[in-house]
Amino acid sequence: MHTTLKxxxxxxxxxxxxxxxxxxxxxxxxxxxxxxxxxLENLQSGxxxxxxxxxxxxxxxxxxxxxxxxxxxxxxxxLSIKGEKFFESWVMVGLTIPAVVYAIICLLWFGxxxxxxxxxxxITAFPAVAINMWQxxxxxxxxxxxxGKAFQLPTRDLIRKIVLPQxxxxxxxxxxxxxxxxxxxxxxVELIGMSSGVGYMLHYWFGLFSMTQVFAWTLTFIFVLxxxxxxxxxxxxxxxxxxxPVVQV
Amino acid sequence: MFLSTRxxxxxxxxxxxCRSSGETAVANISVQxxxxxxxxxxxxxxxxxGDLTFDVRDGEFISILGPSGCGxxxxxxxxxGLEQPSGGQILINEKPFRQxxxxxxxxxxxxxxxxxxxxxxxxxxxLPLERSGLSLEELQTLSSxxxxxxxxxxFEEYFPLQLSGGMQARVxxxxxxxxxxxxxxxxxxxxxxxEINARKMRAExxxxxxxxxxxxxFVTHDIxxxxxxxxxxxxxTERPTRVFETLDIDVGYPRNYDDDRLFELSKKVSRIxxxxxxxxxx
Numbered sequence: 001m002h003t004t005l006k007x008x009x010x011x012x013x014x015x016x017x018x019x020x021x022x023x024x025x026x027x028x029x030x031x032x033x034x035x036x037x038x039x040l041e042n043l044q045s046g047x048x049x050x051x052x053x054x055x056x057x058x059x060x061x062x063x064x065x066x067x068x069x070x071x072x073x074x075x076x077x078x079l080s081i082k083g084e085k086f087f088e089s090w091v092m093v094g095l096t097i098p099a100v101v102y103a104i105i106c107l108l109w110f111g112x113x114x115x116x117x118x119x120x121x122x123i124t125a126f127p128a129v130a131i132n133m134w135q136x137x138x139x140x141x142x143x144x145x146x147x148g149k150a151f152q153l154p155t156r157d158l159i160r161k162i163v164l165p166q167x168x169x170x171x172x173x174x175x176x177x178x179x180x181x182x183x184x185x186x187x188x189v190e191l192i193g194m195s196s197g198v199g200y201m202l203h204y205w206f207g208l209f210s211m212t213q214v215f216a217w218t219l220t221f222i223f224v225l226x227x228x229x230x231x232x233x234x235x236x237x238x239x240x241x242x243x244x245p246v247v248q249v
Numbered sequence: 250m251f252l253s254t255r256x257x258x259x260x261x262x263x264x265x266x267c268r269s270s271g272e273t274a275v276a277n278i279s280v281q282x283x284x285x286x287x288x289x290x291x292x293x294x295x296x297x298x299g300d301l302t303f304d305v306r307d308g309e310f311i312s313i314l315g316p317s318g319c320g321x322x323x324x325x326x327x328x329x330g331l332e333q334p335s336g337g338q339i340l341i342n343e344k345p346f347r348q349x350x351x352x353x354x355x356x357x358x359x360x361x362x363x364x365x366x367x368x369x370x371x372x373x374x375x376l377p378l379e380r381s382g383l384s385l386e387e388l389q390t391l392s393s394x395x396x397x398x399x400x401x402x403x404f405e406e407y408f409p410l411q412l413s414g415g416m417q418a419r420v421x422x423x424x425x426x427x428x429x430x431x432x433x434x435x436x437x438x439x440x441x442x443x444e445i446n447a448r449k450m451r452a453e454x455x456x457x458x459x460x461x462x463x464x465x466x467f468v469t470h471d472i473x474x475x476x477x478x479x480x481x482x483x484x485x486t487e488r489p490t491r492v493f494e495t496l497d498i499d500v501g502y503p504r505n506y507d508d509d510r511l512f513e514l515s516k517k518v519s520r521i522x523x524x525x526x527x528x529x530x531x
Contacts, residue, residue, distance in 0.1 A: 137315065143363055149378035150329045151428065152359040165367050243367045245409040 028106065030212040038216035043073045048201075055197040056224060057188065058114065059182045062121025069122065070129025071171075077130065078137025087130075094127035102191075107193040112242045117189045117197075123176040124185045136170025168240045175233065183225060276353060276431040276464045277329070277342055278305035284336035284489075285323055297323050297488025300337070305432075305466060308314070308460055312467045312479035312519070320490035322360070322414045325434050328466070356425030356463075358438040362417040364409040364424075370396065371405040374424045385511040395423040395482055400459055415446040422450075426457065435467045439474065448506065451478060455502055472522070475505055484521050487529060494521050 005100035014032060021031035042048030073091070076083040102124045110116035140163055148158045190199025198221050285298040297320035305311050315321050326332040328339055338345055341353045364373045376394040383391070396402055399419035409417055418438060425433055437449040455478065458465055469475050475482050482496040496518065500510050 030282050030520065035412075143359070143361065144365065145333055146326075146359070147359060147363040148376075149331055150355070150434075151424075152355075153377065156379065157380065161379075165365070168367075181307075245408075245411065 027209065029209055030215055034212050035215045035219060038212050039220055040215075042216060042220065049241065051197055051201050052220065052224070054194075055183070055186055055199065058117045058121060058189075058197065059179070059186045061118045062186065063175075063178055063182045065118065065122030066125035066129050066182065070126040070168065070174065073126070073130040074133025074135075075137055077134040078140075081208040084134070086133075088090070091127045091130050091134075092222075094123075095131070096136075099124045099181070100188055102187045103185060103192055107189065112193040117186065117194060120189050122187050123183050125181045128177045128181060129174045132170050132174035133167070136174075139170070140166050153221050172233065172237050172240070176229075179225070179228065183221065204206070255365060273298055275357065276305075277307055277430065277464070278339040278464070279341065280304070280328075280337075282337035283324070283327065283334050285320060285327060285332070286335040286431070287429075296489040298327075298334075299491055301485070301492065302491055303483060303495070305464060307464055308462050309481060310465045310467065310479045312470055312475035312482045313485055314416060314475040314488060315481055315485035316487045316522075319485060319487045321470075321485065322385045322436050324490065325436050325466070326466055329357055329434060353432065354428055354430045355430045356400045356430030356433045356484065358421050358425045358435040359434070360437045360440060362409070362414075362421040364417060364420055364520070367407050369406050369408060369422050370401065370412070372430075374411065374419055374427050377424065377428050391421075391427055393426040396420075398426065398460075401422045408491075415442050418442060419453075422457075423489065424487060426461070426463075430463065433463045433465045437469050437471075440469075440471070447474070452503065454478065455504070459502060473506075473511075473515050476511050476518060477506065482518070484518060484525070486525060493525050 010063065017029075017032055020030045023029075026034065043052075073087060077087050077091075078084070103120045105117040106120035106123070110119060144162050144166070145158055146164045153161070186197065187199035190197035191203045192199075194200050197216055201217050202214055204216070279333065280301055280303050283298055283301040284296070286294040286296050288294050303322065304402060313321055315326065323332065327334050365376065368376065371389075371392045374396060375388045378388055393402070393405070396405060399422050401416060401423065402478055404412065404416065409420065418441065422438065425435075439450050442450060451474065454465075467475070476485070476498060479498055482498060483492050484494045484496070485491060486493050496514070498511075498514060500508060500514075504511060
């Protein structure tokens with residue numbers, strides 16, 4: 001039932017797109033057929049794949065930095081009240097600064113290179129990771145830990161079997177959130193200061209006023225993100241949370 | 250009834266590889282002048298347990314009965330080595346109990362089931378045994394035996410959240426028993442259950458106790474529960490916790506809730522409570 005609903009929702013979206021493309025000109029809303037043709041063309045030429053690869057690798061590296069920094073800070077804030085009080089305002093400030101500011105600063109500091117891009121992505125995404133991990137650590141059920149201690153579990157078992165499994169939902173939420181932010185900031189950085197990547201391609205086709213290519217590149221990236229969500233994150237989440245009873249209202 | 254027939258067919262316990270042959274499973278507990286203070290930032294120290302002294306004999310079912318919010322749970326935590334006493338000591342077989350000391354095995358049943366919701370019922374039961382050096386097969390047999398004892402056979406692969414509260418409580422009991430503890434510590438394990446279920450669980454606990462000959466230290470605030478279950482009953486005071494009165498209950502098992510002797514004892518304990526309250530008030 002849910003799958004048919006999903007199919008319907010995609011079908012409605014496609015139909016709306018076709019309808020709008022019939023009303024407006026190709027410079028405003030190009031139809032699905034020319035857009036998909038452009039996508040195939042881009043991917044068949046090695047250059048298109050190269051730009052896609054550049055962006056994905058920047059996103060992945062930036063994401064890793066964000067997860068490492070964010071988990072570290074979230075852990076400190078969750079475990080120590082002093083840490084919480086000290087870093088809370090930093091994280092809030094970090095969250096409020098617009099992503100494009102980090103992009104500009106990193107490009108000015110480190111030059112127009114991959115390093116600057118990765119750092120910008122990492123810094124932009126990490127406050128969101130920190131907040132999720134901070135909540136995750138705070139929500140660890142200490143009664144369960146006491147249970148483990150009462151049964152004389154060694155410390156590494158307490159962490160591996162009782163503490164870490166409780167943080168899985170938060171790690172997943174953090175990953176999702178950070179992934180969403182990362183790819184947005186990646187395209188921004190590429191648009192401002194890079195000569196490769198999806199952001200650069202968007203900029204290039206923007207200069208040529210090709211709405212079809214702008215749509216094509218946006219869609220390509222949406223597909224990549226959906227692939228990551230449904231092929232990597234979703235199956236893992238299903239396995240990790242199989243114990244949860246299904247909520248039905 | 251059901252349980253005893255099951256147990257006769259089950260392989261004898263005690264075939265565990267990790268207990269050396271010379272060691273006996275006798276557990277004599279001696280609580281000596283136990284004191285526990287909690288320091289509070291604004292009000293100075295709060296004494297939760299004050300000079301608690303009593304002995305538990307091997308194989309005894311002893312209940313510690315006191316008003317809610319007295320130091321009963323804290324006492325069990327100290328006994329299990331989760332908290333340090335501020336004074337006095339607890340000796341098990343004349344030695345102080347140490348966490349991971351491996352001399353005495355303790356099983357703990359908490360007020361809430363405290364199960365790991367992401368693990369199946371079976372894997373919850375074997376959690377404390379995963380480092381005991383038992384093979385996967387032995388763990389399977391052991392968990393099956395104790396899940397059968399609490400009448401949860403067939404539910405091994407369920408997750409805790411798919412079970413009712415009473416069933417979760419029974420998983421927690423199976424987990425504590427599967428450790429094959431020398432002493433079973435129980436902290437108001439049936440308070441979250443409704444009376445019908447609680448009665449069933451108490452009857453089962455008595456049967457399990459008679460089959461396994463464990464020493465059980467049972468903490469509760471429920472007078473009739475304490476009277477129904479135990480050999481001996483300690484009535485303890487509200488903070489600081491001290492032994493106010495000790496009662497032996499010489500009524501054979503299995504007991505009946507309608508037994509007049511138990512009813513008289515319950516009334517007697519109620520009167521002790523009133524006396525205790527009056528003394529506290531004045």
